[in-house]
Amino acid sequence: MPEGLEEIWKRSAARYESRNQADRARKWYRYHKAQAHRHRVLSDALVARHENEGPALHGPWAPKMTGYRWQHR
Numbered sequence: 001m002p003e004g005l006e007e008i009w010k011r012s013a014a015r016y017e018s019r020n021q022a023d024r025a026r027k028w029y030r031y032h033k034a035q036a037h038r039h040r041v042l043s044d045a046l047v048a049r050h051e052n053e054g055p056a057l058h059g060p061w062a063p064k065m066t067g068y069r070w071q072h073r
Helices: 005-056
Strands: 064-066 069-071
Touching: none
Parallel strands: none
Antiparallel strands: 064 069
């Protein structure tokens, strides 16, 4: 390589790597934010489903929950 060209190449490669690293960090950040949102939506939906189905299944035949133990009536 001609003199000085190697130094230019090293600086260019360092700038590229720095931009590439920042881009990867942004993409991972967006991925984790979106994944947290997906988990939150799913868990909220599951909680709502169980809260709605629980009373619908309650009847005289259903077990009664006292404290942390289920007891049959």
